[in-house]
Amino acid sequence: MEEIRAYIESGILELYVLGDLSAEEKLQVEDMAQQHPQVKAELDEIERSMELYADLHDIEPAPEMRDRVLNSLLTNLGDDRNLKTVQHVNGNNVTAQNFRPTQPEHNREARVVPMAQTSISSGFYKYAFAASVLLLCVSVAALGIVYKRLQYSQQQLVSLRLSEQKFTRQVSQMDTELSVFRDPSYQFIRLKGTPKTPASVLTVAWSAKKRKVMVDMHDAELPVIDKDHQYQLWAIADSKPVDLGVFDSAVADSADMKLMKSISTAQAFAVTIEPRGGSINPTMNQMVVMASL
Numbered sequence: 127m128e129e130i131r132a133y134i135e136s137g138i139l140e141l142y143v144l145g146d147l148s149a150e151e152k153l154q155v156e157d158m159a160q161q162h163p164q165v166k167a168e169l170d171e172i173e174r175s176m177e178l179y180a181d182l183h184d185i186e187p188a189p190e191m192r193d194r195v196l197n198s199l200l201t202n203l204g205d206d207r208n209l210k211t212v213q214h215v216n217g218n219n220v221t222a223q224n225f226r227p228t229q230p231e232h233n234r235e236a237r238v239v240p241m242a243q244t245s246i247s248s249g250f251y252k253y254a255f256a257a258s259v260l261l262l263c264v265s266v267a268a269l270g271i272v273y274k275r276l277q278y279s280q281q282q283l284v285s286l287r288l289s290e291q292k293f294t295r296q297v298s299q300m301d302t303e304l305s306v307f308r309d310p311s312y313q314f315i316r317l318k319g320t321p322k323t324p325a326s327v328l329t330v331a332w333s334a335k336k337r338k339v340m341v342d343m344h345d346a347e348l349p350v351i352d353k354d355h356q357y358q359l360w361a362i363a364d365s366k367p368v369d370l371g372v373f374d375s376a377v378a379d380s381a382d383m384k385l386m387k388s389i390s391t392a393q394a395f396a397v398t399i400e401p402r403g404g405s406i407n408p409t410m411n412q413m414v415v416m417a418s419l
Contacts, residue, residue: 128385129371133158134168140288143172144281157353161403179280306383311335314342315395317415323349326414330359330395337388339370344382348375349414351399357414358404359386362394370395372404394418 141147142155159166306312311333319326326349329342341359348357359370371386396416398408 130162130164132385134165137288139165139169139172142169143176144285144288146285146288153353157402176284179284306331306340309333309336312338315417315419317395317397317417319415320413322411323414328397328415330417331383332389332392332395334390334392337390339386339389341373341384341386342382343373343384346375348397349399351375354402355399356402356404357397358400358408360396360398360408361389361392362396363389363392365393367396367408368392369404369406372400372402392419 138147138151138155142152147155155165155169159169312331313333315330315332317328317330325347327345327347329345331340331342332338339359339361351357356372356374358372361368361370368389369387370389373384373386394416396408397414398405398410399412399414400409
């Protein structure tokens with residue numbers, strides 16, 4: 127459980143959601159999510175949090191903009207021939223199309239409005255409407271650009287925060303590793319290769335007082351294994367093998383010193399190649415390194 131919690135808190139799940147991992151690292155995260163329900167649940171929660179963050183900061187145009195556009199359409203989409211012309215006759219306002227005047231025949235020419243005025247008014251409304259539509263298009267385009275830039279800035283901010291958290295964890299891990307080398311209660315056991323793999327070596331740091339066991343991944347030289355297998359560390363205590371946990375190659379593991387399971391007494395340490403997830407008992411013909419105390 128401590129190993130799974132440390133993996134969740136490493137920040138790799140957040141980088142997976144943001145797409146900031148290599149293809150090999152993505153496969154590792156997906157394998158971990160399939161094997162461990164805690165990792166899968168944490169990954170789903172991070173994805174939901176990212177979606178909620180985007181929804182909360184979504185920007186929509188103001189409702190007043192929609193009303194302005196509709197009012198402009200209603201005002202300017204009328205047919206020019208239906209415009210009402212008002213003529214002042216004998217001190218009375220007369221609507222040219224809505225009712226017929228009752229004045230004598232010889233006065234009717236005075237009530238005819240020149241078409242030039244109607245054309246000027248119609249042209250003005252057309253140009254005003256075209257200008258309004260152009261202004262609306264420019265405003266929407268500008269709003270879209272600002273919105274995209276804001277989203278990009280928010281993503282950059284999240285990425286910077288995750289990077290800062292990752293850097294902080296790395297510094298903390300380095301302090302822990304340095305404390306191991308400074309602590310006199312630790313002894314460093316050099317595990318050498320077996321006849322099966324004579325070139326293999328691995329260093330184990332063990333503190334019987336603190337019941338802590340750590341594997342030095344930086345200087346490890348172990349045979350290459352496929353993704354379906356893992357290395358498993360064993361301690362021989364009271365002539366019985368004790369499981370101390372599994373680990374991957376140094377390339378897949380970003381830590382220089384990997385914390386394993388606790389043990390207070392041991393007469394020897396060994397590493398075998400086991401199916402992913404580990405075995406109950408060691409596969410003796412797959413032993414790659416060992417050392418007696």
